[in-house]
Amino acid sequence: MTGPDEELPEEVTDLVVRPGTPEDVDAVHAVLLAAGSGPGHPPERRTPEESRAWLAERVSGTGSGEHQELWVAERDGRVLGFVTMADAWVPLLFVDPDHQGEGVGHGLVELVKALRPDGFGLRVHQDNTGARAFYRRQGLVELESTDGSAYDDGWPDTRLAWPGHDPLAWWRSSIDDVDDELAVLLARRTALTAAVQDLKAAGGGDGGRRGRDPEREAEIVRRMSAHAPGLGTERLARVMDALITESLAAWEDRQR
Numbered sequence: 001m002t003g004p005d006e007e008l009p010e011e012v013t014d015l016v017v018r019p020g021t022p023e024d025v026d027a028v029h030a031v032l033l034a035a036g037s038g039p040g041h042p043p044e045r046r047t048p049e050e051s052r053a054w055l056a057e058r059v060s061g062t063g064s065g066e067h068q069e070l071w072v073a074e075r076d077g078r079v080l081g082f083v084t085m086a087d088a089w090v091p092l093l094f095v096d097p098d099h100q101g102e103g104v105g106h107g108l109v110e111l112v113k114a115l116r117p118d119g120f121g122l123r124v125h126q127d128n129t130g131a132r133a134f135y136r137r138q139g140l141v142e143l144e145s146t147d148g149s150a151y152d153d154g155w156p157d158t159r160l161a162w163p164g165h166d167p168l169a170w171w172r173s174s175i176d177d178v179d180d181e182l183a184v185l186l187a188r189r190t191a192l193t194a195a196v197q198d199l200k201a202a203g204g205g206d207g208g209r210r211g212r213d214p215e216r217e218a219e220i221v222r223r224m225s226a227h228a229p230g231l232g233t234e235r236l237a238r239v240m241d242a243l244i245t246e247s248l249a250a251w252e253d254r255q256r
């Protein structure tokens with residue numbers, strides 16, 4: 001979603017970066033539409049009215065959507081770019097395509113670094129190579145690439161993070177956050193394996209065949225690999241093999 005596409009961040013002289021107000025929504029929306037229709041962005045499926053309403057709701061904190069803190073970058077009173085923040089996440093950062101390469105994106109990233117000194121993350125579409133190079137130049141680190149299925153747009157994406165003033169603390173805390181989610185998912189996954197084994201033990205499902213089903217496992221790995229291509233099918237197969245092995249062992253322990 002983000003994409004300043006800047007080539008040369010320059011010394012920002014007359015750029016003013018200030019908190020956005022409801023009066024900025026039209027100008028911010030114009031930048032969003034112009035920048036979002038450039039290369040590397042998915043086609044906008046909403047009407048301009050719908051995307052404006054979506055934006056206004058988020059930056060005003062009304063409605064059910066998450067509230068995003070809005071900041072705008074302007075020169076000579078004209079909004080040239082903007083950024084939004086929600087906790088340590090940057091949902092939107094866009095620069096007017098006519099003013100890229102003028103340090104606007106750089107100024108916005110510097111602002112986010114100042115406001116989020118512990119670090120922040122964002123996602124860009126994989127094809128938006130200009131934005132990815134820009135963020136790398138700003139010191140952000142590329143993390144995982146996915147097929148984008150976790151997001152509304154469903155476009156292949158790459159996540160990046162700036163790990164702040166204490167990078168080890170940021171990475172470890174990010175690992176803890178992911179592991180908290182992973183633990184819950186593992187509990188659910190293991191319980192589902194057990195439910196299938198209960199069914200098979202009772203003579204139901206798949207003709208009552210017990211034990212491992214390599215074809216089914218290969219299919220699982222293929223599907224997962226499409227969501228997270230960076231991991232590689234073979235490595236993912238080993239991870240899933242270990243997970244299924246342990247899930248089956250847990251189920252067998254329970255039978256004793």
Ligand SMILES: O=C(O)C(=O)C[C@]1(C(=O)O)C=C[C@@H](O)C=C1
Nearest residue numbers: 193196211212213214216217244
């Ligand atoms: O789908 C099944 O047949 C299961 O037994 C479940 C499961 C799994 O946990 O996904 C476990 C063992 C099989 O080898 C295949 C898949």
